[in-house]
Amino acid sequence: MKGVKVDRELILKVAENARLELTDKEAEEFVKQFKDILDAFSQIDEVDTKGIEASMQPVELKNVLREDRTEPSLSQEDALANTEHKKDGYFKGPRAV
Template sequence: MSESPDEVEPDDVRHVADLARVDLDDDEIDQFTRQFADILGYFETLDDVPEVDRKADLANVMRPDEEHDSLEKDAALRNATETEDGYFKGPNVS
């Protein structure tokens, strides 16, 4: 990766594309190099935002957990497209 965080090189884009297993041609490499540089520039503008020196007023807005009866297994599986041995069956993931 490039030495300077301000600088995006085409090799940086190729490296990220390889990690993501994305094939990019030279025109796309150039386009993404410019776009990545623009995006990093936007992050640099955050350095200009003044810090706020106050504590946030935080409050727990979640309700307490309550125990309720659950559905019977047959009722829960009633509308499932596929079940197996009393469980939901989903597609194989490879």
């Protein structure tokens, strides 16, 4: 996609979507670098892909099915072993609003 306008506004919008806090310096650097990178990557526009299927994986995969029965899995204790933010056997998250 040629001619994408990369400016500070776009960079900050992307950062917001990606949940990333950027310093002013980082945002400024990214404007310049993204122009450079996206210009080069836009080359793939030229490739004729009419009627071509997208390859989500490089090799063909088959569906893997299993019987629907309960099997041992991660215990609640193990799942919480690596967090400081827990309460009564649950993760404790930041407030929703």
